Ligand SMILES: NC(=O)C1=CN([C@@H]2O[C@H](COP(=O)(O)OP(=O)(O)OC[C@H]3O[C@@H](n4cnc5c(N)ncnc54)[C@H](O)[C@@H]3O)[C@@H](O)[C@H]2O)[C@@H](O)CC1
C-alpha cells in the first residue's frame with residue numbers, strides 16, 4: 001500500500017519536542033541519548049567491523065547527539081576521535097560532552113585538526129541540526145567546505161560521512177545550502193547516510209536535500225507515543241504535508257494520511273459500466289502537433305479511464321487514425337464545439353496543453369472552465385493562462401496546474417523570484433529546552449501550531465514548497481510544480497512532496513505530456529485533484545524506475561500496468577519502505 005508519510009517543518013519538530021519535554025514524560029537528555037543511539041546503531045549496522053571514527057560536534061544539541069554517538073561507538077570498540085567547540089552548550093549537550101570527557105579528549109573543531117591524523121573510516125557530522133540561525137562563517141565555514149567539498153582530484157574528503165539529523169549548514173525547511181567561502185567550491189559532496197529524527201523535514205526531500213543527504217533513515221526517538229497521547233496532537237488529524245515517495249527508511253513504521261493507492265487497482269464495482277470509470281477528453285493541437293496529446297490520451301486509457309477521446313481541430317483529425325484503436329476521436333475546432341461536447345455530462349475530465357497551441361488553448365479554456373469539469377492544465381495551456389488574468393480568475397478547485405519551473409515563473413513571477421533570492425522571513429525563536437521562559441513560549445507556539453499550521457511552514461529560506469503553496473492558494477487550484485523534486489499543493493495548504501532524484505532519465509521530451517494524461521485519467525476515475533496529481537506523480541516516476549536509462553516518453557504509458565500490478569500486490573504489505581525498492 002502506498003501511503004503518505006507526514007513531513008514536519010523544523011519549527012513543528014521543535015514545538016513537539018518542547019511540548020513533550022514540558023509534559024514531564026520525557027527529558028531532553030533521554031531524547032538526545034535516543035537520537036545518538038539511533039545514529040550509532042545505523043553506523044554499526046552498515047559497518048559492523050569496528051574501525052576509526054571522527055565525530056565533529058558543534059555548539060548546540062546536534063553536537064550533543066554527536067557526543068552520544070562518540071560514547072556509544074567507543075563502547076563498541078571503535079577508535080573515536082572527537083572534535084568539538086569550547087562553548088557553553090545547553091544543559092543536555094553539556095552533560096553529554098561531560099560524559100564523553102570521562103572517556104576521551106576533545107580536539108578543537110578546526111579544519112587543520114580535521115585534516116591531521118590518520119584517515120577515519122567514518123566521519124560523523126554533528127555540527128549543526130535544526131538550530132542553524134545564520135549562514136556559517138569563518139572557521140566553521142572552512143570545516144563545512146572540507147566536509148562537504150572535494151579535493152583537487154574530485155574525490156570527496158570524507159568518504160563515509162554520516163549526517164546527524166541533516167548535513168550541517170543545510171536548511172531542513174527549504175533544502176537550500178549556504179554558499180561556502182569564496183574559492184571553496186559548493187556543497188556538493190553527499191553524506192553516505194543521514195539519520196533524521198522522528199519525521200522527515202521538507203528539506204530532506206526537496207531542493208538539494210535528496211542529493212546531499214544520501215540514504216535517509218528516519219529514526220524513532222519516542223516522540224510518536226507522546227504525540228499520539230497528546231490531545232490535539234498530530235496523530236489526531238490528517239497530515240497537511242506528506243511525502244509520497246518515501247525514498248527513506250522509516251524506523252517506527254509510522255504512516256499517516258490517505259492510503260493513496262488503495263483504490264487504484266479497484267474499479268468501482270458499484271458502477272461497473274465503462275462510464276463509471278470516467279471519460280477523459282484530451283484537447284490536441286493542429287496538424288503535425290498531435291504527438292504530445294496522443295501520449296496524454298494513451299496514458300489516460302492505461303491508467304484506467306473508462307473512455308478517452310482525443311480532440312484535435314478538424315484538419316488534424318486524420319493524423320490520429322493510428323493506434324491505439326481504443327481511443328476515440330472527435331474534431332473540436334473552437335470554443336463552440338467544445339461547449340457542445342461538454343453538454344455530455346459523462347465527459348468528466350479534461351486535459352489541456354500538450355501540443356495544443358497557445359491561442360487554441362486560450363480559446364478552449366475560456367469555453368471549458370465555466371463548465372467546472374476536473375481539468376489538467378499543462379504546457380501551452382499554462383502559457384495561455386499566464387497571458388490572461390481572466391482565465392486565471394476562472395480556475396476552480398477541480399483544476400490541476402502542472403508547471404515546470406519555467407512555466408511557473410511565467411505564471412507567478414514574483415513567487416519564482418522569491419525562490420531564487422535569499423529571503424529570511426521571520427524565524428521562530430531558538431528554543432533551549434532548559435529555559436522555562438522559552439518553553440512557555442513554545443507551549444504557546446504549540447497551541448498555535450495546531451490551528452495555524454501554514455504559518456509554520458515558512459522556513460528560513462523561501463522554498464519550492466512555500467512557492468507552490470502560495471501559488472495554489474492564490475489561484476484556487478492544485479499546483480504541481482515539477483522537476484527532480486515535485487511539490488503538489490492544494491489551495492487549503494495541504495501539500496505532498498515527491499522526489500525523483502533517482503530517475504534522472506525521466507527528464508525526457510514528452511514525459512510531462514504523459515504526466516498530464518495520467519492525472520487526467522485519474523481525475524476521470526474520480527480521484528480528488530490533490531490525490532490524482534500525487535498518484536500521477538508517483539506512478540509516473542515508478543514507471544521510469546522500472547524501465548531505467550534509455551527511456552523515451554513513448555515507453556511510459558505501456559509500463560503502467562506493471563506498476564499498477566505491483567501496487568496492488570504491495571497493498572498487502574504494511575510498510576512502503578519494504579514494499580518498494582529503496583534508492
Ligand atoms: N532536545 C531536543 O530538542 C533534541 C534535539 N536534538 C538535536 O538537536 C538539534 C537541534 O539542536 P539546537 O537547537 O541546539 O541546534 P544546533 O545544534 O543545530 O545548533 C545550534 C547552535 O549553533 C549555533 N549556531 C547557529 N548558527 C550558527 C552559525 N552559522 N555559526 C555558528 N554557530 C551557529 C547556535 O548559536 C547554537 O549554539 C537537532 O537537529 C537534533 O540533532 C536531538 O538530540 C533530539 C532531541
Ligand SMILES: Nc1ncnc2c1ncn2[C@@H]1O[C@H](COP(=O)(O)OP(=O)(O)O)[C@@H](O)[C@H]1O
Pocket residue numbers: 379404482483484486500501503504505506507508509510511512513514515540
Ligand atoms: N532531473 C530530473 N529527474 C527526474 N525527473 C525529472 C527531472 N527533471 C524533470 N523531471 C520530470 O520529468 C517530467 C518532465 O516534464 P516537462 O518538463 O513538462 O517535459 P515535457 O514538456 O518535455 O514533457 C516531469 O514529470 C518532471 O517532474
Ligand SMILES: [K+]
Pocket residue numbers: 062125126127128129163164165166167168
Ligand atoms: K548535522
